[in-house]
Amino acid sequence: MMLPDGYPDEALYSIIARWQIRTGVFDLRSTSELLFGRESRRPVLGIQTGIADLVEKGSMSADEIIYRHTLYPYYKGFRKWLRMNDILNAPHALWTDLERELRLASCPLCIVSDFENFGEPYWHRIHLLPGVMVCPQHNVMLITHCPMCGQSIADSKRAYQLTPTYCPAGHSLLNEIRNLNESLLTFAKDSQLVLFSGWNGIGAADLQQVYADVLTERVIPEFEAYPYKTQLRVQRSRFNIGSFLKNEFYFEIRNELISQFGQEFLDSLPLRPFQEGIVRYRNQRYEHKKHHYDWLYRISFRPIDVYSAPIAHIVLLGFLFGSVQNFFEMTAAKLELTGAASEVAATMEIESNEGDDYY
Numbered sequence: 001m002m003l004p005d006g007y008p009d010e011a012l013y014s015i016i017a018r019w020q021i022r023t024g025v026f027d028l029r030s031t032s033e034l035l036f037g038r039e040s041r042r043p044v045l046g047i048q049t050g051i052a053d054l055v056e057k058g059s060m061s062a063d064e065i066i067y068r069h070t071l072y073p074y075y076k077g078f079r080k081w082l083r084m085n086d087i088l089n090a091p092h093a094l095w096t097d098l099e100r101e102l103r104l105a106s107c108p109l110c111i112v113s114d115f116e117n118f119g120e121p122y123w124h125r126i127h128l129l130p131g132v133m134v135c136p137q138h139n140v141m142l143i144t145h146c147p148m149c150g151q152s153i154a155d156s157k158r159a160y161q162l163t164p165t166y167c168p169a170g171h172s173l174l175n176e177i178r179n180l181n182e183s184l185l186t187f188a189k190d191s192q193l194v195l196f197s198g199w200n201g202i203g204a205a206d207l208q209q210v211y212a213d214v215l216t217e218r219v220i221p222e223f224e225a226y227p228y229k230t231q232l233r234v235q236r237s238r239f240n241i242g243s244f245l246k247n248e249f250y251f252e253i254r255n256e257l258i259s260q261f262g263q264e265f266l267d268s269l270p271l272r273p274f275q276e277g278i279v280r281y282r283n284q285r286y287e288h289k290k291h292h293y294d295w296l297y298r299i300s301f302r303p304i305d306v307y308s309a310p311i312a313h314i315v316l317l318g319f320l321f322g323s324v325q326n327f328f329e330m331t332a333a334k335l336e337l338t339g340a341a342s343e344v345a346a347t348m349e350i351e352s353n354e355g356d357d358y359y
Ligand SMILES: [Zn+2]
Pocket: 107, 108, 109, 110, 111, 135, 136, 137, 138, 139
């Protein structure tokens, strides 16, 4: 029995679940043997490895599977080690950190339209992404738990499952709840943009230069508005504007970001939380300060390889530019500051040409 072709934005996990229904093979061991030629491969939501085995089982090409049906394009621009060949032939799933960020989620209105268009509902990649709480198409809250009784819609990590329309207690999962939070919708759309564009983009190092430039632009007038005493103290010490930005001013940036997105939303993301505590840098010059462990600090000021979660970049770009979409549009003008503009413009063109093949 052939592996069915994927529906638009369908997760590979979902395609395998539909293959199970068509073949009547449900246990994990037989599924793994038949599809991958190996025993006991756990279901994966994000980036299934061993795609080469699947190419022989259906009519989709390796590129098609990887770009249209795994989360590879979402992660690849931010993780140097994530190479296409590894995914094709690697014997193990990329379990560890990526999978932890993902969960099964569905949109009631997508389920209805999937039934209309394809005769069955399926898991959409965009709904599985970390921090995506609303459907970017319909602007309704995604469902991860039954709204009536609170049961998770995911049964087990050891089995593939189809998109449910009822919870185990029989409550409908098709009632939509409108989203009224603009930030959530923007974030979902931005995540979709990154997923669909396959962000080759501006390299992670250039991205960090952009952050530094934009933040420095912000800090100078702020710094000048500081009380004279503070200015004097900073000038007398060995700290320059960069250090001021990284230490005292950092907390202003962080507070602004919290007030824009809301603590609740930020807490829900799989990011290292902000550390509590007051920093007295003069006494602790040789120690790591607590806030140096914040994701916001790390992504802004630490070597970029240290921080490569796409979600952190999506939040920060949303904060600095209003949205990733805006960033893409403003990039050409903005990046003349850094000289990275032409590179970005070039990669964007390549992306949009490449994109035609896929979307
Ligand atoms: Zn939807």
